[in-house]
Amino acid sequence: MNLHKCILTNNDCYRAGRTITPKGVMVHSTGANNPRLSRYVAPNDGLLGEPSLRHWNQSGVGACPHAFIGKLADGSVATYQTLPWTMRGWHCGTGTSGISANNTHISFEICEDGLTDASYFQAVYREAVELTAYLCKEYGLDPLADGVVICHAEGYQRGIASNHADVLHWFPKFGKSMDDFRADLARTMEGDETVTYEQWLEYMTRYRQELAQQEAAMPGLLADAKAMGLTDGSRPRDLVTREEAAIMARAAANR
Numbered sequence: 145m146n147l148h149k150c151i152l153t154n155n156d157c158y159r160a161g162r163t164i165t166p167k168g169v170m171v172h173s174t175g176a177n178n179p180r181l182s183r184y185v186a187p188n189d190g191l192l193g194e195p196s197l198r199h200w201n202q203s204g205v206g207a208c209p210h211a212f213i214g215k216l217a218d219g220s221v222a223t224y225q226t227l228p229w230t231m232r233g234w235h236c237g238t239g240t241s242g243i244s245a246n247n248t249h250i251s252f253e254i255c256e257d258g259l260t261d262a263s264y265f266q267a268v269y270r271e272a273v274e275l276t277a278y279l280c281k282e283y284g285l286d287p288l289a290d291g292v293v294i295c296h297a298e299g300y301q302r303g304i305a306s307n308h309a310d311v312l313h314w315f316p317k318f319g320k321s322m323d324d325f326r327a328d329l330a331r332t333m334e335g336d337e338t339v340t341y342e343q344w345l346e347y348m349t350r351y352r353q354e355l356a357q358q359e360a361a362m363p364g365l366l367a368d369a370k371a372m373g374l375t376d377g378s379r380p381r382d383l384v385t386r387e388e389a390a391i392m393a394r395a396a397a398n399r
């Protein structure tokens with residue numbers, strides 16, 4: 145993930161200063177053909193480029209997510225955090241149940257392009273998966289639990305967000321559903337589990353013990369080799385060291 149930070153401190157949402165305890169992540173896309181982060185995120189940090197006059201770091205915008213994913217001035221894809229993650233965002237309105245996911249969900253907007261560029265989609269999709277994985281880890285969220293990771297359209301269906309189609313008007317064009325997104329997210333989170341050297345050593349020792357306990361796969365030939373004095377025949381399926389190989393070669397040469 146190419147994560148940067150530019151908190152939109154002049155946005156009325158930031159100034160409202162309310163906080164939430166995150167219970168989920170809501171995925172949005174902007175619904176406007178403009179993949180540039182500088183349309184929304186300001187000021188220019190040298191990477192974003194000159195902002196649009198209608199950027200969101202000013203009063204009167206009426207909306208603010210926690211992050212945007214889109215293009216830098218050089219055309220590469222990045223993620224910008226735009227609110228503290230535990231601040232209450234303005235991203236999904238109120239649903240038919242009278243409940244708003246603004247009170248529970250961290251949100252990000254993916255800047256839409258013309259919705260036909262597969263390489264842009266792949267790049268922002270990957271970035272969205274990695275951002276959501278990061279947030280789920282940070283706040284102990286289960287990515288596959290019901291209602292935790294949802295898009296705006298799913299929020300509407302659940303009665304906790306206003307009536308918008310994002311991202312289900314875009315992701316399926318490139319063969320991705322929100323179930324795919326959640327599955328990709330869960331895989332990413334599993335893949336991030338790191339093994340320490342000590343754990344690896346423990347696994348390696350256990351692996352060698354398991355190998356050493358296995359019966360010979362070619363017992364007749366092994367018995368011959370043992371009779372010829374080439375090997376003591378122990379641990380037939382274990383790994384061989386250079387030392388053992390040299391001693392076996394020496395025994396063969398001396399016959």
Ligand SMILES: [Zn+2]
Pocket residue numbers: 171172173235236296308310
């Ligand atoms: Zn939305």
